[in-house]
Structures are given as structure tokens and as C-alpha cells.
Amino acid sequence: MTRRTIKTWYLVHKWTSLICTVFLLMLCVTGLPLIFDEEIDGWLDPPAPMATLPANTPSLSLDTILASAAKAAPGEIPLYISFDDERPIVYVTTGPTPDAAPAAMHFLAFDARTGTKMPPYVPGVMAFILKLHTDMFLGFWAEIFLGVMGLLFFAAIVSGVVLYAPFMAKLDFGTLRRGRSKRLGWLDRHNLLGIVTLAWASVVGVTGTINTFVVPITGIWKANGLAEIIASEARTPLPAQRASVQAALEAVQREAPEMKPQFIAFPGVVFSSHHHYAVFLKGATPLTSKMLLPGFVDAATGRLDAVVPMPWYMQAMLLAQPLHFGNYGGLAMKIVWALFDILTIIVLGSGLYLWLRRRGGPSDQRVREVVMAGEIA
Amino acid sequence: MTHKTNGQIFALPILLGVSTVAGLGAGLIGDGVWDVGAGLLLALPLVVTGRYWVRPPEPVLRRQQLQTAPIRR
Secondary structure, three states: OOHHHHHHHHHHHHHHHHHHHHHHHHHHHHHHHHHOHHHHHHHHOOOOOOOOOOOOOOOOOHHHHHHHHHHHOOOOEEEEEEEOOOOOEEEEEEEOOOOOOHHHOEEEEEEOOOOOEOOOOOOOHHHHHHHHHHHOOOOHHHHHHHHHHHHHHHHHHHHHHHHHHHHOOOOOOOOOOOOOOHHHHHHHHHHHHHHHHHHHHHHHHHHHHHHHOHHHHHHHHHHHOOHHHHHHOOOOOOOOOOOOHHHHHHHHHHHOOOOEEEEEEOOOOOOOOOOEEEEEEEOOOOOHHHOEEEEEEEOOOOOEEEEOOOOHHHHHHHHHHHHHHOOOOHHHHHHHHHHHHHHHHHHHHHHHHHHHOOOOOOOHHHHHHHHOOOOOO | OOOOOHHHHHHHHHHHHHHHHHHHHHHHHOOOHHHHHHHHHHHHHHHHHHHHHHOOOHHHHHHHHHHHHHHHO
């Protein structure tokens, strides 16, 4: 590698890192408690006890649940129905309009077997941290901005790996020069931690970026992938009388009997069209449970219009979610996630320290530092 | 000291990267045994890091001992 090439990569590493580090530090620090989101929420706000009924007690019709939801949230319309993974609970999200902001929505929980209203979900400290992590309370464009910071972070990782080669040309893996200058010690630690967290940080960084593009990616899918859905937009507005949601769910489930319902999106929301109940089924195995199959049922007539597998980019987007959150492999995986997160914080912090404590002089000085493995006494 | 080849420089990092990615994938494929495997594969880079972080690796120590051994005798 020529000095010129090294200098180019050094400048890429320096600038991509300098721009994204502050935001990445915020994301790593807020992300740390979010790894244990379920545990912390379960501890701060224990799940409400449910009536003990025989295991095979049938669930009520979703239309009955919706009638209860209408009473509980007068003047609002249902936007989503979702299903608890472990307990027989049906969640109904209501709002004043289909395009209501999440803050204006209400999240109701019902016992699926009895229709009993469960204590409402109260956004607590974890919801606050999640909002901070997602968009810093600044809305859609701030979320996209953080996605771009994720891309810069990935560029910083790639350029860091490129610089690792000339730096380590004369050093053994994991060399930590102790008893030398403090800066040299941190330069070695930055390199060791950077190279071992490489794969994890790349995956979590890139999937995090993908997560920020959920709304635009879903928009592309709706505009291109769903001819039947596009055709429906020309139809007359929906009448007040709606088809049965329970029948819609059953119609879609008949097309894929081995799958389970994940959520139902009502007409007008992001995940549906203006005319359909969009019923999203998920597979029964751990891998296929991340892959959703949507079926679209006309909300006026109850006719099943289409069951269309999602295109590759929607599948990739859905698969990116668990890979970002690290919540799919039990407590051991969460602990590993937390340790990698802490190491990444050290990489970010030491990188900033190395830049602040750099010797004066032109950036050629830093290129020398790279090729001389930091030995520029 | 001679220059290392890229193969020598990146051998261990690539092994740790493959272990990480395999762990991430194994966790997605299944529960139970798959999750245990995922945890172990993901922990490997962390264990290696801890090992180098706290003290110099064994081979270096042994080389130093070999060098000093004749003098002690």
C-alpha cells in the first residue's frame, strides 16, 4: 500500500469517525439498557395476572374485541390489532385518524378468551429511551439522519480495517504495548477492540440504518409490488359498514394454515391500503417467524383480494430487526450484545481520545504513525 | 522484524468475524441448541479479547522464558 493510498484511507477514517462518533456514542449508551428492554419493563411494570382457564379455551371473535375497544376509546378508530407471543392477549391500537402520530394513538390490551380489558400499556422509562435512541424526539428526518450516521459508522469501520493492515505489519495480533506512552497504549487498544468488534458492529450498524428506512421502504413496496392494492385506490371510499375482521383473518389463514397471525393493519395505515384489512401471518419456526406473509382483504366486501409474498427488500428489512436488537437468542445473547456494545463504546471513546491527543503537524504525520505502528518518537 | 503478509495479519480477525456471523445466524435458525451454539460462537471474540487485554499471550511468554532459561542455568 502506498503512502498516498494510506493517507486517503486515513482521511476517510478520520472524517467519517469525527462526524458520527457523538451520535454513535448516544446510540450505544441508550442501546445498552434497550437490550434488556423486556427484563427491565417486566421488572418495573410486572405483567398483569390473567384468569386461569383451561388451556384449550377458545378465543373470542376479533369483532367482539373490537366492539370492546370502541367502547374503551370512544371517537377513535382501530388502526392495528396485534397478538401477544406468549399469552392469550390481543392488543388493539386506536387513534383519531389512520395517519395519526404514534403519540396520539392508544394501545389497549384484552384477554383474548374473555374480552376482559387488561391494564393499559403505560409508556415508561424504556419507551423514553427507545424514542431517544430512534429519533432523539425530533421526528422522521432525525431518524433518517441517524440512519445516515450509521452508514458513516460503517465507512469508518471499513477504513479502519484498511488501516489495520499497514499498522499491524510488524506487530503480533493483540499487541498491547504496556509501560509506554498513554496514547500508544490506547492506540493499541483501539486497534484490538476495533478489529474484534468488526463483524458485530458492522451488522448492528447496517441493520440499524435499515431500520430507519422502514417507512420509505414500505412505501416503495406499496407503490410497486402490489398491483391489486394499487387498483383498489380507484374504488369508491369505504362505507361506514365494514366487513368482519375475524372472517378476514380466517380467509387469509386458509391460504397458509401452518402460519400464525402477527398483526392486522386497518385501512389507511402505513402497512395497508385505503381499502384493505392487511393480515400479516408469520411462520411457526424461529427463522420463518421473522418472515411475514401479508393477505389483503377488502374491508367493505370481505373478499380476499391477494396473498402476496413480500419482495426481497421487505424480507431483508424484517430480518434486519432482530439482528439489530439482539433479542432472538435468549439471555446469553443479550449479555454478549451488551459486552460488544461496551467494547464499541470504548472503540469510539478511544478513537476520539487519540484524535484529541494527536501530535501537531500535517496529516502526513498520522500516515507515518500508521506505517510505523505508532512508533514515531 | 519482517513485514507480515495480509494473510498473517487478518487470519485471526477473519476467524473471529466468521465466528460472530455464524453466531448471529445460528440464533436466527432455531431455539434451544441453536441458541446455545450462537452464544458460544458470539462469545469467542470476547474471550480472545479478554485474554489479550489482561496479559500477553502464552507463546510470547514461552519464547521469553526460553530466551532467559540458559542464563538462569
